Every structure is written in C-alpha cells, then in structure tokens.
Amino acid sequence: MLTTYKLSTIHCTNIMTFVRVPGKVILFGEHAVVYGKPALAVAIEKYVYVRAKRRSDEEVHITANDLTIKGVHVVMGKKGLIGAFVTGDVRHYLRYILKAIEIAREYSGVEYGIDIEVKSEMPVSAGLGTSASISIGVLYACLEEFGINVSKEELARLGWRVEREVQGAASPTDTATVTHGGYVFIQYEGENVKVERLDTSLELPLIIGYVPRKYTTKEMVEFVRKRLERLGRIGELILDAIESVTLMGRKYVLEGDLQGIGELMYVCHGLLAALGVSTRELDEIVHAAKTAGALGAKLTGAGGGGCVIALGGDDVLKAVKAKSVIAFRTNVDFKGAIVLDE
C-alpha cells in the first residue's frame, strides 16, 4: 500500500534510473479491436521520460514539472505553503503514476519509497497513448530501481493491468505498442493477448494533427457499443471491413507499400466515420490533407476529436496545421521502452 505522496518541486540530482517510452498511433483497427478484431499500431518518436530514485523511507514523491500538463493549484498563506491541489490533467495522470508504483511494489515485493519525475512531449488525452507511456515508464523505472529485471512481455502485461485498474477497461494495444516499439499487430479476447512485432524497419512520412477531444475513450467505446447494437448486421459488416483493412494493412507494411497503406487509411477513416466516431474537425483535417496530396489520412484512436494521422510531405503538413490546434511531423520509434544513460 502507498503511504504518502507529495507533489514536490524536487531534485533531479543523484537520480538512478532514467526511462524513455514512446507514444503511439493506431494505423488500423481501433474500435474493432474491442470486439476481438486485430489492430495495427505504431510507436512514434514523441516520448514520455521518467526518472526514478529509490528512497530510504517509504514515501512516494512525484514531480510532474511539465508545461504540457496543466492543473496544479497552490495555496500560500502568510506563514507559507498551506497546500497543493491537483486538478484536471494532473489528477488524471497521477492515478496512472500511483497505480504503476503500487503494482511495481506488489510485483517486486518491496516497500521502498521512490522519487518519480515524469515529463511528456505529447499533448495529453489526445489518443497518442500518453497514459500507456506514463504507466509503462513508471513501472519500468520503479522495477529497475527495485532491482527487478522484467521482460518486455511482462512489462506490457503489467502496464495493461495499470490501465485496466485505473480506467475500468482498456485494450492492451497502447501498452504493448509503447513497450515493444515499431509496428505492433495485436489481437485479444479476454485475457488472451496475441502480440506480433512486425519484422520491418519501414519509415513513414507521418504527420499528426490534433484538435481537442470532446469525449473520453471510455465514452467513445460506449457510444460505439450502442451504435453497433442498433446497426445489427450492418455494424458487423463494418467491423469485418475494418478487420480486412487491418489485415491488408499488415501485408502492405511488411511489403513497404506506402501507397497501399495510404489508400487503406482513407478507407479506414470512412469506416470509422460510419461507426460515428469522426467529427467535422477531424473530417476537415483528413480532407485538407487529401487535397494537399497526402498518400493517406485518417482519424486515429477513439475519435470524437483527438488526432488525425496523414502520410505526406511539407504541403500536407501545412494543410494539416491550418486545420489543427497542434500539428507536427514524427517518425516511427523502433526501440520501445528503454533505460537511458543519464
């Protein structure tokens, strides 16, 4: 059990473990993966960094000194600090951090305290897997600090547990992808998870555009469940079509066929729109990317806002930027979660 935690502005000196975990985007198969269909996701070169140092007492100190994570409210009285309150994004991520520390302690059987510092290069709640990256990063850094060697399979499994215990339900897609890096083909039913890291070093001319999300992943998954119930056979056909797209996408990734991947991205966006998870803003980004000559574009993740991915050059980046709140180019990360030298 955790004893105490404090949000503090502490120490980066004498830090023992430094972990880097990529973000991810889903290329094909979001939503369908919840119904036992495969998904294909890829890790990206946008990172969460976690520093950890074991303490001699049992306290847990967490620093999230990051301008991309808003939500700390500090109250100072005449005699100094009265309290620090966390809201919004910080509270959201704190739950993952605390759960990851709890599971790392339980797994390793130790009760050491720990100093943790988390930094994220990614916008939060955008569908880039930030909560998975934070969960995996904190687990990995804690286990290293506690002297426990853990395989990537085991790390991904523990990270999935963190996500499920915090959210109530989660697919293993994000945690597997950010742990292993590269292209990850995944299928699961209940506890039974099949993960295949595709044997390719294919680079993608990947552009990401972000608009704020109106709904959480949980709400979008629930929305789709109700819609599928209403659609009946039509819903089944949409899920089957997404499955075929994902399987063909896997083949194109292995063959390095960017044209083919791009074409399937447009198809996948149409199918996700048919499920009702696109928005006018997301459609407009996809349309702008297409007009600028993108090989492909689609919403990625749960939808209802969030991110669009597109394949293309500078004209496409410019077009995506014009319709997004944040837009950037990124590459595929092939390393996954790693321990860095300071």
Ligand code: PMV
């Ligand atoms: O937007 P994200 O990264 O939370 O992705 C959600 C993907 C879904 O398939 C909609 C849900 C899931 O758990 O796989």
